[in-house]
Amino acid sequence: MEASSAGIRALKVSLFLLLATTVLQAAVVSISGSVALLADTVHNFSDALTAVPLWVAFVLGRRAASRRYTYGLGRAEDLAGLFIVFVVLLSAVVAAWQSIDRMIHPQPLENIGWVIAAGIIGFAGNEVVAVYRIRVGRRIGSAALVADGVHARTDGFTSLAVVIGGLGVLAGFPLADPLVGLAISAAIVVLLWGTVRSVGRRLLDGIEPELVDSLHRAVGETPGVRGVARVQLRWVGHRLQGAVRLETDAASLADAQAIAGHARERARTTLRSLDDLQVEMVTPVMTTAAGHVHEESS
Structure with missing residues (x-):
């Protein structure tokens, strides 16, 4: 019960931090038209949403075993992992589609300074969430929470890619923004493979x-x-x-x-x-x- 409560508390804090980061980035997207920042915003929003199924899973896992579920509902955490995989993959598809569309139909990027600032905010928000999730996950023995923390840390580096895209546009290379958006989408897919392996191993009773x-x-x-x-x-x-x-x-x-x-x-x-x-x-x-x-x- 104590471990589940600590996990839920970590998810609440990280959920609101990531949502705040997403709102700030979305505001900058609306005034800049940056698809790289849009890709990062969608990814951060999906990462925030992954806290919801994990939250539900922790609550279900606290229920006592019954005649139907004689081992309890701890496996709900593994099912939440499958949902996380789906949401993250969907965010990669949306980000890639937006980037390709912007390459076909280019538009000028405005308020580049705000785009760079939003990328830095995205990195800072994700790093704070990553440190908190990993620390709590290791303390209570939740591999899913640790994996979600590592995922948030990786998302922080994709936010830094937005900064690189903005600097590229300032240097006179307008395609830098959509190209960075595509790179972020590819990075999401590559990094998602580690999560798929971790969730699949748990479902097959794999152990370290x-x-x-x-x-x-x-x-x-x-x-x-x-x-x-x-x-x-x-x-x-x-x-x-x-x-x-x-x-x-x-x-x-x-x-x-x-x-x-x-x-x-x-x-x-x-x-x-x-x-x-x-x-x-x-x-x-x-x-x-x-x-x-x-x-x-x-």
Whole structure:
């Protein structure tokens, strides 16, 4: 609950910051006719909108598990990631279309100084949002929020491209503005690929190998454990679920359960985002029909 609240607070703050930046840039677009700035404004607006589905996902993820959704609704965060991919791709298409149209039907660029200033404002707004999202995302274990922060930081550099376009027009190259608009659109598509991979990996229960190594090391170093036969982890939203199979020489069921409890505590200390860990103990002394003692997570 605390992690979700922190995530929602970060999304609220970043949403209003990006909307303020977008409004300022849109005002400059209306008086300048810059398609490069228009592309950046549309992109910043779409980036602001990505906070909405993530916000909804964090709220849904706080709901308790039910008979229909026995693992809760943490996966809503991954579905929000798909929506983000669609919105960002749409912004790239709109920006490219506007840039191509301006190359076919050129128009003079006015108030170039304001265009350059708006580009700098766009960079500053995105960088503030990026730092905040990444910091909160890492603290609560939300890969989606961290990815959105990295995305905002990248958007800041596309805003700097608007400044380059404005300087190009001042230098006597009028096509610099639509060409920069096209470059921004291409950059959006290229950078979107990383988001697609991240979201797709989550939907397929992919996990960072270093997290698996950390869990393996934590439970493997538990006193009484002589081997780790299996380690499994998966993200459900911004929280982790896992299962391990441990080999032990425990002389009794009570000893095996105690070792399992210690292993679970070590795992949760190592992985702060770990909500649930199923611990399966294999011992040559105490066996069930299946050949192991299985302790359910508390």
